[in-house]
Amino acid sequence: MRDEDGWTVRSISGTAATKTYVCPGCHQDIPPGTPHVVAWPSDEAEGTVERRHWHTGCWRRERRS
Incomplete structure (x- = not known):
């Protein structure tokens, strides 16, 4: 796991x-x-509420925008 700008x-x-x-x-x-x-x-310890599965490329594009 890693932290990326609040995620x-x-x-x-x-x-x-x-x-x-x-x-x-x-x-x-x-x-x-x-x-x-x-x-x-x-800030959500387990990520059970806001956890989302992303294609790796889609995640990268989203983080750049």
Whole structure:
């Protein structure tokens, strides 16, 4: 896990990705087996409320904008 400007970010490997999620950046599926990132506000200890799964590229674009 790492901190990025107020967000806690965790990289998820393809082997650890076992569910389908919808990326909030592009609104497309992140299918099982796809490496991606999970991010939540750093002030939220477990990230259970605001935790979102993002395509890695979508997360990078979002953080640059």
